[in-house]
Amino acid sequence: MGAQKKRAAAAAAAARVSEDPDDLARQPLQAILLADSFTTKFRPITLERPKVLLPLVNVPMINYTLAWLEAAGVAEVFVFCCAHSKQVIDYLENSEWFSQPNFTVKTIESHNIISAGDALRLIYEQNVIHGDFVLISGDTVSNMSLTQALQEHKERKKKDNNAVMTMIIKKSKPSPITRQSRLGTDELFMAIDPNTKQLLYYEDKADHSKGTICLDKMLLAENPSISLHNDKQDCYIDICSPEVLSLFTDNFDYQHLRRHFVKGLLLDDIMGYKIFTHEIHSSYAARIDNYRSYDIVSKDIIQRWTYPYVPDVKFCGNRATKLERRGICFTAFNSEIEQSRSAQVGSFTVIGYGTKIGSNSKISDSVIGEGCTIGSNVLIEGSYIWDNVIIEDGCELRHVIVCDGVIMKAGAVLKPGVVLSFKVVIGERFVVPAYSKVSLLQQPTVHDSDEELEYADNSSGTVEFSSIQGTADQSNGEMTSESSEAHKPKLGTGGVGYIWSICEGGQEEEWRHSVAPIPEDKLTELSEAMDDDQELVTQDRTALSTSGELISDSNASEGDDNEDSKDDSVYFEKEVEATFLRAVEENVKVDHVILEVNSLRLSYNMTSADCAGAVFYSMMKLAIKTPHSSAIGLLTLYPSPFSMVASNAYPIYLSGELQQNTANIITTWQKLLKSYLLEIDEEIEIILKFEEMCLESAKEFSPLFARILHILYDKDILQEDAILRWADEKEGADESDKVFVRQSEKFIQWLREASEEED
């Protein structure tokens, strides 16, 4: 129903926009610039200043994007502001962007938007986009020409109304070791039709646990040849048809441009919308997504890959700087720099107006903003120092970002990867540990899930922002002294600010996205891990194919499937176990548990035999975990008519207790188990599962096998037919397989005799 509505609406929208194609062709090119990335990767800096206004080689990022849009022939840009929208609007109003001929910049403001999808929906409602538009975020640096891509897009659109988007991609091979691109983004797998350039598959948040890419068979049926790419980078510049906006409106659950929108379109075969790609070769395009890309793009700008958007060329919003060639590298200087004679400024460095550098200081590969004061004997390497920073004598900074107004007292050391947010003060001789983030603001409380965090935070960001404004407007006076008192020990004597604890995303991943280069030991660790991985895979494979358990003669080809279905069933088992444990803890009714397990079964596409197996497995696990409360032998509680020898090293009282636990649990949850035992096959499955457990995951049970089998029989969970059939099946098995049959021989014999008597 909903889907139908959606379709109807989309069709209507499509009809509306395609009314007059000739008219559309004459439309001036529009662009939507999202001045908010809707992520939290630049925290804590972005708590106080929007990401698009952060200086990139001393120029706010948004200027690069706007300058490029203007040069690329865009006539009208809608800047969508959300977090810190006032700052963005104020900045744009004071800049020259509002007074350009043939280039209009309009702002759209909203505070309650939490994702790119919401933003596009809002823009759709405003009905300002009339033709093809460029969708870009305000943190993109590029110098590509849009002409060709635009033309391709228009031509495709003319032929096929479903070609709604053209994505710009660029070659960039991710490192095989870290599995991320040089911009610090995750590796990207894409399938592209080599002839039409249509995008067929897109996987960016790669699931590392899965070793394979799964291409739908339909894809290959429709396209005789497909190129799979691991060596391309998504530039996040999209040329869209107006339908894209209506698609967002129709699918109100689309939030993320790539994860939801692109994947949604690729999977949806009803509407048949298509996405195409355009690869750029010699021009530059990159999005600043995290600290690492900030570092890399800054270097690219200094090394002039982004020409004409480089420090020594004047484009909107920057002051031209003077270049000084030093060998083959160069350093950009501004006039009015006071530099001591003995200070050494190395290559690939940009230094802003009015910055003073003391004697014997060494600066290399860094960007230093305006009005900074750098003492003597300071070492700055690969760092980004923004405006009005005071660095006292003897400090060391390697691969760090230092925001406006920071004061570093004498002798302070910043380890690689540190980020100091606005106006932080680092105490004398204090060493800030690697990858820490320091801010005047306290870390917001941790959110539950990642997803929530990404989208919910921006709203909270705006709220926080107003409070920050308040405090920041006050002179440093009371507020700083207060916090410095409270947190003196944290940042050394005279230090002001909080070190954020690293908990989002985990410490592990911090090095991936930081400005600092990846440390050597991580690389070796990773490459070792990779080797291990491969070895494991091979071993698995040989184990699989030599064990001879595969029926098919093409056992190796089976390997892949097995791997995957195995994966699935393992997940399924885990889910069932979690559900079951929760049910036990929270005393959930059996009926409800059955419902939950049923839904799991549907979503994993399992049979009820699998369910029975998994439920039984979790019950047994629970039995092991249940604390052994008493140490009294309970063997007699379940007297079985057969004396069996507990042939194992487990103390007898322990197994007795385990048996007791098991019996209790089985009694309590027998209804759950029985609801999956529709046929005899499922019962046999349980026995097989139990056998497997005894051999592998829960060896504690192995001496108890026959007794628990008997309990299951007593509780009417297993019928005698199932047990007998299991025994029959095992007849022809290997000796090693027969351990448990042998153990329960007497019981089976008894069952046989009993049934004969009945006859």
Add this chain to the structure above:
Amino acid sequence: MDFQVVVLAGGTSKKLVPLVSKEVPKALLPVANRPVLSYVLEQLELSNIKDLIVVVEGADAALCVGGWISAAYVDRLHVEVATVPEDVGTAGALRAIAHHLTAKDVLVVSGDLVSDVPPGAVTAAHRRHDAVVTAMICSVPVSGLSEAGSSGAKDKTKKPGRYNIIGMDPTKQFLLHIATGAELEKDTRIRKSILRAVGQMDIRADLMDAHMYAFNRSVLQEVLDQKDKFQSLKQDVLPYLVRSQLKSEILINGAPQGQQAKENGNDKVIGEANHLSGYNFSAQNNIIHPSAELGSKTTVGPHCMLGEGSQMGDKCSVKRSVIGRHCRIGSNVKVVNSVVMNHVTIGDGCSIQGSVICSNAQLQERVALKDCQVGLGYVVSAGCEYKGESLARKEK
């Protein structure tokens, strides 16, 4: 050249019944009036490869093939005919003759390959890359063969469709993925580790494996030893090697010979090969043996072949067909899109369309066949009409 050549000639394939029989194993089935095996052997001879092992399934078939080879290639080729039990599969056949293999590399050719790619090209590419496996891959023949200029010799050529899904690197030198048989029906799974290593992989569904492989012998034998369930080179061994490449060091370490192998194990040559179905001889539009006799008003259309000593009556018409040696064809006979093998007698007024008629068969008057196969020595009685049937003598 340190290459040993193994020609897998098969036996009496079940797929081709009734065209093949005990007397005519698959290798000797005439294609354009020559036993199919001769195409391979002649290509090998052209490449100056004269020592070869021909592996035949079944003792009877081996006897036939051996007899034919020694008669036809005496003094030209040094051929050893090895017999393996039936239904062991291609991998099984190699396993059975493993003790014969001593050279560093082994070239394995399917006996039913009709190709104009010299085997020397495959071996050279194999050597050039020091590969573990080199497989020849060609584009899938277009199903509209009748226009392309050759007769539909086998029904399987009519089946349009996909034979393999093949993944290669952009330079088309490394084989990165291959799916055959039942895997075609499933979703394609590509190992990310392989993709990471190459960056880009082109996946094609319009190529196929042409069944000519060059193997590194030690690797091949080790795989055959370890994986005793592997039956087919095409479906088991090759995909296994392709999958486990880049990890081949591990694989090799277990080898008794302890040989060094290059990391990137598998290379390939792209050759425009014509498989069994696609033989091209249409340079001359029709080939009529000078000793063939044609009656008055009999027309032989383009893309036809007429063997030596065949006789045709009046008012016959032959289109897009191959007719073997010493056939006697009556008057008013129509042969369209068909293959008629040797010593076939066709009575007056017959009409044959899209059919294959084996040697020594006899068609009496006014028989009408459409899309049929007539087995060796079968007699179709007068006036019968068949459509889409296989006709064969009862096995004794």
